[in-house]
Amino acid sequence: MAVDRERVVALVRELLVAIGEDPDRPGLRQTPTRVADAYSEFFSGVGEDAAAPLAHTISIARGPFPDTLPSGAVMLRGIRFRSVCEHHLLPFGGHAHIAYLPGEQVVGLGSLPKVVDILASRPQVQERLGEQIADTLAASLDARGVLVVLDAVHECVTMRGGRQSDSSTVTIAARGELAEPAARGEIIALLGRS
Template sequence: MPVDRERVAALVRELLEAIGEDPDRPGLRLTPSRVADAYGEFFGGVGVDAATPLMHTISVSRGPAPDTLPSGAVMLRDIRFRSVCEHHLLPFRGHAHIAYLPGEQVVGLGALPRVVDILASRPQVQERLGEQIADTIAGSIDARGVFVVLDAVHECVTMRGDRQTDASTVTIAARGELAEPAARAELVALIGATRP
């Protein structure tokens, strides 16, 4: 179900009044509709099937490049994402790093950021987001293992309370063969490796 922008705008107007502001003053007159448009983008993943980008797979042995079978994990690092914390409705943003051990099927690398974007475009907590990404990939493609690391900065930590402006949160979700300690250690090292 798409975001009801008209209702969001009405509620933002009410919120502005509740904090003692005048929603009709020049600087705030367009704020309700601007927030409604932003929420349409921030929460566009609500009700969307995150597995859809993974529906098109490529056969490893019978595909376009059968002579280049992956012998190890396929990793995509530094996928930028943003989400909204469901506890305070404040943004958090960071990078996702995803690895999977292909079976007979692989997916185009562009599908992985789309999965992240759909799941991040919902009210979220980082821990659940990582688990949902891992579960979606593990349940949708022929993967022997999945590994997801999220590293994010939360505005509920950086802008309120103790205001820890340099703090980031790292979470890990692992499935299958990539849940083994040795495999995890190797992947964590790869995530931190510098590029050539």
């Protein structure tokens, strides 16, 4: 489902009038179109299948040492993401860190940021975003466990209300073997290393 650009343009014009502005003044004339362009990008994940990037896994049991399976986690740190908070329609963004304990199948590492991008490109709350990423990975991969840590800055916190410009929000979602705090301790410790 694509964003209805014409409708967004009309609504942004109306919003500008509602806040006491003139949508026809030079500085605002193109604003409704620019907002429609931005919203088309920000909300491109609405209706998209977040599991699609995970469809092509690789069997590690077919390699030169088929009896050697990974004993530890595969971790991708620092996946940059941005989203729009569904409460105030203000942006939030930060880094996602994903770890999973593979079975006999692994996925290309480039697939993990694609899952994050699809799910973040919807009106969201950070708590649900982490859970959705973990659910998608757990359901789509041959994984014994999944851990998703999100660290994000929310404009609704930094720019309005309490105006806490230095704050960030950290959420954790875990599945399978990594749902146990002791099991995920090593991975959490690795997040802090550069």
